[in-house]
Amino acid sequence: MSSSEITGTAQIEEAQGVPAERAGSVRLDRVTHRYxxxxxxxxxxxPVDLTIPAGEFLVLVGASGxxxxxxxxxIAGFEEPTHGSVRVSGIAPRPGETAGVVFQTPRLFPWRTVRGNIDLALRYAGVGRAQWAERRAELLARVGLExxxxxxxxxxxxxxxQRVAIARALAAENPLLLLDEPFAALDALTRERLQEDVRRVTERTGRTSVFVTHSADEAVFLGSRIVVLTRSPGTVALDLPITLPRGDLDAEELxxxxxxxxLRAQVAHTVKAAAAA
Ligand SMILES: Nc1ncnc2c1ncn2[C@@H]1O[C@H](COP(=O)(O)OP(=O)(O)O)[C@@H](O)[C@H]1O
Ligand SMILES: [Mg+2]
Incomplete structure (x- = not known):
């Protein structure tokens, strides 16, 4: 099997000249941020230069800080770069509109029901009330919470x-999903299950995903591409396409x-070297 057959349609389309301005593509040009x-x-x-074609599952790895x-x-538009430019689908990102975001902790409304949390997201996403029940059922089914x-x-x-938080991030029909160490606080077994679910969800919805982790294992399991950052201020130390025969193996075989x-050893080694450099 050639690498283009197993890295997904986004890379193939990019190779064929489909413009990167397609919905969900991300382009960072000489981006620097200062607080x-x-x-x-x-x-x-x-400074970081990075082009993420639509449909890619990019995992960003690097030491804390x-x-x-x-x-x-x-990328979410929560901050503006001090230098350089960020474009999502060809335009500057707008907070709350450009991307669904999942954080390390779920950040749900604890006194509300699961229904209440999802419906709030549907309301913010501008979905008409008449469609909430159907959309909610669909979202909860996607994350295994029927x-x-x-x-x-x-x-x-x-x-x-955390599954509710992922469903909530999928409520808006935007084509980009950003996940910031979403499974770091979970036990190992739950974490592996959720990794498999996230892979399935993003494969099915075709969303572009950027997933942050410090785990080389998680990165290789999830990514169609892995970008390792140097220590602060992070620049790209490694940009690695992941060409594993995913379609042919189940999660355990993989x-x-x-x-x-x-691959895990290569990524772990680079992360360590980049953090020390
Ligand atoms: N709101 C902030 N104000 C000032 N400094 C910040 C802020 N957020 C992050 N930083 C600093 O920016 C650097 C990068 O932080 P961060 O992006 O959170 O790294 P990571 O997610 O890789 O751990 C760190 O030195 C951190 O202390
Ligand atoms: Mg962080």
Missing amino acids: GRGGDAVTAVG CGKSTLLRL GTEGRRVWEISGGQQ RGSREFAE
């Missing part, structure tokens, strides 16, 4: 809460394969 002013200013990230969350916030509408947030597990182990 604060004058003598107290901290350069958090950059290297600027991963800052890059995600720039039948939980009536449960209060504090009655469900941490893993289930994790147990020699190719998986080799």
